[in-house]
Amino acid sequence: xxxxxxxxxxxxxxxxxSRVLNGNPNVSDKTRARVLExxxxxxxxxxxxxxxxxxxxxxxxxxxxxxxxxxYLANAIYYLERDLRLNGYDSILxxxxxxxxxxxxxxxxxxxxxxxxxxxxxxxxxxxxxxxxAYIQSAAAMIPIMLLNGYLEGENIYSTICDDFAATxxxxxxxxxxxxxxxxxxxxxxxxxxxxxxxxxxxxxxxGGICLGSDYVxxxxxxxxxxxxxxxxxxxxxxxxxxxxxxxxxxxxxxxxYAHTAGISIPNELSIIGYNNSILSRCTDPExxxxxxxxxxxxxxxxxTLMGVFGGVNVPSRTTVAADLIKRATTNF
Amino acid sequence: xxxxxxxxxxxxxxxxxSRVLNGNPNVSDKTRARVLExxxxxxxxxxxxxxxxxxxxxxxxxxxxxxxxxxYLANAIYYLERDLRLNGYDSILxxxxxxxxxxxxxxxxxxxxxxxxxxxxxxxxxxxxxxxxAYIQSAAAMIPIMLLNGYLEGENIYSTICDDFAATxxxxxxxxxxxxxxxxxxxxxxxxxxxxxxxxxxxxxxxGGICLGSDYVxxxxxxxxxxxxxxxxxxxxxxxxxxxxxxxxxxxxxxxxYAHTAGISIPNELSIIGYNNSILSRCTDPExxxxxxxxxxxxxxxxxTLMGVFGGVNVPSRTTVAADLIKRATTNF
DNA sequence: AGAATAATTGTAAGTGCTTACAATACTGCT
DNA sequence: AGCAGTATTGTAAGCACTTACAATTATTCT
Numbered sequence: 001x002x003x004x005x006x007x008x009x010x011x012x013x014x015x016x017x018s019r020v021l022n023g024n025p026n027v028s029d030k031t032r033a034r035v036l037e038x039x040x041x042x043x044x045x046x047x048x049x050x051x052x053x054x055x056x057x058x059x060x061x062x063x064x065x066x067x068x069x070x071x072y073l074a075n076a077i078y079y080l081e082r083d084l085r086l087n088g089y090d091s092i093l094x095x096x097x098x099x100x101x102x103x104x105x106x107x108x109x110x111x112x113x114x115x116x117x118x119x120x121x122x123x124x125x126x127x128x129x130x131x132x133x134a135y136i137q138s139a140a141a142m143i144p145i146m147l148l149n150g151y152l153e154g155e156n157i158y159s160t161i162c163d164d165f166a167a168t169x170x171x172x173x174x175x176x177x178x179x180x181x182x183x184x185x186x187x188x189x190x191x192x193x194x195x196x197x198x199x200x201x202x203x204x205x206x207x208g209g210i211c212l213g214s215d216y217v218x219x220x221x222x223x224x225x226x227x228x229x230x231x232x233x234x235x236x237x238x239x240x241x242x243x244x245x246x247x248x249x250x251x252x253x254x255x256x257x258y259a260h261t262a263g264i265s266i267p268n269e270l271s272i273i274g275y276n277n278s279i280l281s282r283c284t285d286p287e288x289x290x291x292x293x294x295x296x297x298x299x300x301x302x303x304x305t306l307m308g309v310f311g312g313v314n315v316p317s318r319t320t321v322a323a324d325l326i327k328r329a330t331t332n333f
Numbered sequence: 334x335x336x337x338x339x340x341x342x343x344x345x346x347x348x349x350x351s352r353v354l355n356g357n358p359n360v361s362d363k364t365r366a367r368v369l370e371x372x373x374x375x376x377x378x379x380x381x382x383x384x385x386x387x388x389x390x391x392x393x394x395x396x397x398x399x400x401x402x403x404x405y406l407a408n409a410i411y412y413l414e415r416d417l418r419l420n421g422y423d424s425i426l427x428x429x430x431x432x433x434x435x436x437x438x439x440x441x442x443x444x445x446x447x448x449x450x451x452x453x454x455x456x457x458x459x460x461x462x463x464x465x466x467a468y469i470q471s472a473a474a475m476i477p478i479m480l481l482n483g484y485l486e487g488e489n490i491y492s493t494i495c496d497d498f499a500a501t502x503x504x505x506x507x508x509x510x511x512x513x514x515x516x517x518x519x520x521x522x523x524x525x526x527x528x529x530x531x532x533x534x535x536x537x538x539x540x541g542g543i544c545l546g547s548d549y550v551x552x553x554x555x556x557x558x559x560x561x562x563x564x565x566x567x568x569x570x571x572x573x574x575x576x577x578x579x580x581x582x583x584x585x586x587x588x589x590x591y592a593h594t595a596g597i598s599i600p601n602e603l604s605i606i607g608y609n610n611s612i613l614s615r616c617t618d619p620e621x622x623x624x625x626x627x628x629x630x631x632x633x634x635x636x637x638t639l640m641g642v643f644g645g646v647n648v649p650s651r652t653t654v655a656a657d658l659i660k661r662a663t664t665n666f
Numbered sequence: 667a668g669a670a671t672a673a674t675t676g677t678a679a680g681t682g683c684t685t686a687c688a689a690t691a692c693t694g695c696t
Numbered sequence: 697a698g699c700a701g702t703a704t705t706g707t708a709a710g711c712a713c714t715t716a717c718a719a720t721t722a723t724t725c726t
Contacts, residue, residue, distance in 0.1 A: 013706045045445040050682030052382030074407035112378040283616045346676045383712030
């Protein structure tokens with residue numbers, strides 16, 4: 001069943017059938033109707049390979065993420081897939097893990113699949129050493145590269161970023177305004193977005209006239225238990241803190257656990273703020289105050305920008321989305 | 334840059350290049366080496382469209398799921414993608430939502446993309462009325478259909494299922510053995526796997542000599558707060574229960590919240606068992622005893638079966654994976 | 667060496683679509 | 697009617713690969 005069968009049944013040439021297929025306006029309404037009817041009757045579906053050969057596009061976007069089972073990324077994938085589909089694009093998914101080599105391999109693989117663009121979801125794709133990102137930049141010569149929550153300089157590279165700096169700045173400021181004087185900061189990653197979160201915290205302390213030593217900033221595996229253990233050991237070491245700002249809800253959930261174990265009351269003695277407003281924030285007791293990083297808006301913006309690029313529109317190479325502070329029960333403001 | 338460029342540089346015909354590309358053994362070692370070298374030098378990558386046209390396969394598997402941001406499905410997608418890739422297959426993802434019509438639409442879309450198989454991840458794809466599943470069965474005439482945690486009769490349809498019946502049977506039995514006499518059952522879905530979970534609970538009660546009215550079984554939206562509210566209202570209505578078995582960790586997390594709100598101690602006065610052993614089970618306080626439905630094994634088995642089908646091996650049309658009861662702090666056994 | 671056989675390579679015909687360009691069919695106008 | 701101009705349709709040449717079959721070369725055997 002191919003375009004010839006349709007053209008025969010409809011008594012037109014294959015060119016006309018192809019035109020109908022592609023929504024070309026140079027077809028009379030009569031003919032179009034007839035062709036569409038024949039297609040319907042025959043249950044014809046165009047062969048994507050042949051189509052791809054001719055058009056050299058498959059209307060497919062490659063999505064790369066380090067780990068699709070991560071709460072945040074799982075949401076991002078959901079929204080990206082949905083929004084791309086609404087625009088008539090399929091998405092092919094690649095979970096790369098965290099090794100640079102694997103990332104490069106899968107990246108090449110996607111390129112060789114002739115995807116129309118690649119979305120790098122999550123801040124884990126940009127390496128600290130510039131030369132490690134060269135493979136991305138060189139691919140950008142062929143197809144647009146979209147970074148979701150990552151930033152990289154380059155022609156044909158577009159970033160959509162949550163304003164993490166403003167988010168943690170605001171959250172930390174609120175803590176201070178509510179009377180906290182010793183906010184601890186817990187984070188996992190030193191990526192672009194990770195770095196901005198930390199800066200926001202630091203700037204807020206500075207502007208709030210609070211000066212704390214470097215032992216008020218700690219890196220911790222993104223794991224509830226790990227966070228709890230770390231906090232317990234910090235307490236044992238005599239560190240005093242009255243609030244905890246974290247870079248993820250997992251760490252914040254660990255902080256809640258810590259408070260329970262140590263018999264500390266939340267939010268009276270300890271305020272806690274999570275990040276991402278994930279399901280975890282509704283799971284702890286009390287429920288987490290958390291920064292909503294607006295994944296949905298971020299994804300929508302990414303897809304919008306991409307469609308702009310495809311349409312030849314001049315789009316900004318960098319878009320920022322504001323975060324939101326969702327107040328729940330682990331803070332007293 | 335195409336196969337002709339390579340053939341010229343290597344002074345062979347395009348047929349030979351194609352043979353090298355496809356690992357055809359009828360090429361002398363010398364020639365193969367020369368061709369491979371030329372490919373390497375030229376940085377040649379075969380065009381997938383042309384390849385697909387000739388081979389009529391793209392080594393791509395369609396994965397359908399209702400919602401990739403669901404904790405359970407997100408994990409499944411991760412493992413499926415990984416295992417498929419290990420076997421040299423890409424996966425294209427489709428999140429369908431819960432509407433039958435949308436499911437059918439996306440299903441057709443995947444078929445028209447000429448995927449080599451479709452994996453339906455999750456039990457939400459099998460409808461109660463047989464005629465609503467006809468579209469799946471008719472697609473099975475073209476490509477193998479793999480059901481992950483769903484069951485449907487049919488040629489070229491393969492199911493991999495967690496033994497949910499045994500899982501809840503065992504869990505409920507343990508509750509009874511530990512002295513509980515009034516276990517409540519909370520569930521969300523009436524799908525194939527949902528039905529089996531319920532049956533396991535009921536069978537365990539029967540075998541344990543416990544007879545409870547139908548008000549000990551309740552359906553509830555998969556949502557922490559919804560579960561909490563439901564339990565509170567049941568209690569207000571005077572229903573007495575000493576343990577809760579649930580069909581998901583979300584419901585169990587809601588049960589923990591309920592106990593906190595009502596001032597009931599866990600596990601002394603109330604035992605709770607979740608399902609899926611997701612991250613939620615480590616987030617509540619106390620941590621949830623939960624049934625591990627072995628997603629990873631389930632996915633591995635699905636991919637294995639599929640590769641068997643592709644290889645022409647005779648594989649069973651139905652595989653069962655045993656679940657595990659992970660004991661934590663919401664039960665006293 | 668020469669025939670028979672096996673291994674390797676090449677030729678050419680698909681595969682199903684797109685699209686530039688050519689051809690034809692309609693308009694309205696004089 | 698006849699013409700220019702426009703709308704519609706058709707022809708044929710790609711697109712980059714696979715593969716059956718034919719042709720060539722190498723190997724073995726007598």
